[in-house]
Amino acid sequence: MLNCDILISAEVIVTQNANRDILYQAALAVTGGTIAALGQRVDLEKEYQPKRVLKLGKSLLMPGLVNAHTHMPMTVMRGKADDLPLMDWLNGHIFPLERRLDPHIIQVGTELACAEMLRTGATAFCDMYLNESTIYRTADRIGLKALVGEGIFNFPTLGCENPADALPLARSRAEELRGNPRIRYSIAPHAVYTTTPELLAACAGLARELELPLQIHLAETRSETEQCLKLYGIRPLELACRAGILGPDTTIAHGVDLTEEEMDLLAESATVVAHNPRSNMKLASGAAPIARMLEKGVPLGLGTDGAASNNTLNMFAEMSACALLHKHVGQESTALPAQSVLDMATLGGARALHRPELGSLGIGGPADLTALDLASPNLLPLYSPVSHLVYAASGHEVILTMVDGNILYENGKFNSIDYPALLREVAEINVFMQKQN
Ligand SMILES: [Zn+2]
The missing domain is CATH 2.30.40.10 (Urease, subunit C, domain 1)
Known part of the structure; x- marks a missing residue:
């Protein structure tokens, strides 16, 4: 025996x-x-x-399901601001609330996110947020696997007061996590509209130097494309491509506003797309051309995005939304069959986290x-x-x-979360956040 x-x-x-x-x-x-x-x-x-x-x-x-894109602590904002125009939601509600977050709230929000994911069958996730060290230390203690990265912006944030410190900070975080069996670091420029082409190129260079994956929000909305065209005369994917960001070690979140040529470029470069159907639908960002990307062989993961724009981290809800959305928009009931969607939530998630052993x-x-x-x-x-x-x-x-x-x-x-204590802490944060507007 x-x-x-x-x-x-x-x-x-x-x-x-x-x-x-x-x-x-x-x-x-x-x-x-x-x-x-x-x-x-x-x-x-x-x-x-x-x-x-x-x-x-x-x-x-x-x-275990693999959540390919999320912002863990946003659980504390779940249901705080819904059904609003995108820019009003972001500038009038989410950004002001984010300025109220502190390491304690981020830790509690992450514990809650870990609890929700474990409760609904997810064992690994890809996260980009502010004060990321609090997030990954919490997730590591609880025992989940993750690819994490402090969001890099060209303005001061909660997690990095001086934008010039963003890359040195990423370097030291990567060093802290080197050899960690569960948590791995990534370079995480937030988006083209919150960085500059020079900063994106520097991020790509650092990722290559440290041999780390890179994650970014890209081509999420038509207004992102319009703004990029106005500022730089090119579309977001082209800008990312010129900055050296695309490739098999990169995961882009969303990929909603894409042309046929851009999808070909993603397929050729083996760039992974993390698709977030519920967030895209709730924020009326549009439907990512997932059926086309599947045909073209673009590696696809599935993510929930943050709980402020979903409002759940439940990958089963995401799977059914994914299958239904693409049948509906394509008016094609054979689009996104169940096996393809399950593949996205497991093997595709492993691609998005750049950990082929998962899924x-x-x-x-x-x-x-x-x-x-x-x-x-x-x-x-x-x-x-x-x-x-x-x-x-x-x-x-x-x-x-x-x-x-x-x-x-x-x-x-x-077994690794004191759930009664977590409930008490969430209740306190609930009272605090209730007062914020
Ligand atoms: Zn996101």
């Missing part, structure tokens, strides 16, 4: 491996945070002597996974597990979420 730490059995295992194998009456053995075996339950039960047995019964096990379950890979209760009425009967994950699941069927073999969420309990 072989030893293992945990032997998990489930009715269905959706592997998201290269063959997209789905196993029935299956089991998975975990040792030292890694998947040691995956196969039929009867076989693994004979082969392994586990320290802990987790018989999940009528449940579905799958890779699938396979021997030797990390035990980053989540399980859903298949006895939930909305998941019955079961013909196609992938269909249910995209069209029927709400995310609240999640009964277990694990990262590197550590159970972080199980049946209503968070």
Whole structure:
């Protein structure tokens, strides 16, 4: 008999491996945070002597979802300002609220975001915000994986008072995280309209020098394009291209306002696009041409964006929104089939975080996974597990979420978050934020 730490059995295992194998009456053995075996339950039960047995019964096990674009602490602004014109929302509400944030609020907002993601099956995320060190230290303590970056702007921010310090700060943060198994640093210029072409080129140079990924908001709205054309005479993607930003180590968030040639450029350069359908719809930014990008082979991840513009960090909600949006806008019911959407939320997320080991379950890979209760009425009967994950699941069927073999969420309990204390802190912030306008 072989030893293992945990032997998990489930009715269905959706592997998201290269063959997209789905196993029935299956089991998975975990040792030292890694998947040691995956196969039929009867076989693994004979082969392994586990320290802990987790018989999940009528449940579905799958890779942890990967949220390809978010701003974790924005959970504290959830529902504070909705249904407003974009510029009024941003300048009249979000930016003034952001000026009220301090490290404590950012920490609590991040804990809340981690809780919400674990509760809805996500194990990794890509984040860009202000005071990012508070975010990644909090996420690291709780046990999630992330690609993070302090947002780089050409004006003073909460996280960096002098824009001239932005790149040295990124350098020191990257140094702090070097060798961290869960959290990795990226260079994160906020957008073309909050930086300059020179600053973008410097960001691209630093990313290359330090061999780090780069993330940026790009081509999010038509007004971004118009402003860029007015200022520089070229469109945002062209500007980013000239600054040396595009490439396989770069993730662009949104990619809504794109031409055919720009999509070709993204495909040729293997630049990853993090698609945020709910945020794009809520802010009326338009529909990113995802069906076209899928045809052209652009690497695609799926993200929630911040909770102020969604208003949830639930990747199941994002998956169904993604599938429905693109069928609707294209008036084509075959667009974005369930398997493609699940791929975006798992393997595509791994591309967006530049960590190919994430997003699938396979021997030797990390035990980053989540399980859903298949006895939930909305998941019955079961013909196609992938269909249910995209069209029927709400995310609240999640009964277990694990990262590197550590159970972080199980049946209503968070093992690395003091949830009652978090509730009290969120309540205090609620009172404080209520007073802000
Ligand atoms: Zn964003």
